[in-house]
Amino acid sequence: MIREGRPADRPAIRGLQELLPEPAPELLDPVAGGELFVSTAAGGVVGYLLWLPGDPVYVAEAVVHPEYRREGRGRALFEALFDRFEPETAVVLRVAADNEGARALYRELGFGRVGVEPDAYDGGAGYLFRAVVDG
DSSP: OEEEOOGGGHHHHHHHHTTSSSOOGGGGSGGGOOEEEEEEETTEEEEEEEEEOSSSEEEEEEEEOGGGTTSSHHHHHHHHHHHHSOTTOEEEEEEETTOHHHHHHHHHTTOEEEEEEEEEETTEEEEEEEEEOOO
16 A cells, blocks of 8 residues: 555654665655655555656665565555656656666666766766656
């Protein structure tokens, strides 16, 4: 199930952030302006998508717990995000160059690589991906 995040979800999300190469826990602070969609299973949060409104919309973090991957949860999180916006809204994100699974999902969702950031992560390069919400 996908739903909007709630303040009570934040401890579970902080735990999931540990799966990211460079999490940004400060974006969970309500004053940061980030918004959340969460994926739930068995009453708990097993994935989330943290995004920042703007032009373009910026997906700051997206993660699904490894035990719940390959179930369509990442796709569902992004579809919830796309459903939030009008057609022609641009959405951007950054992904580690070596994260082939995430890159494949993003391409399936209509994202295309628009830039390379050689030092995006401590472990190496990152790619900037962009998609446009279609009608």
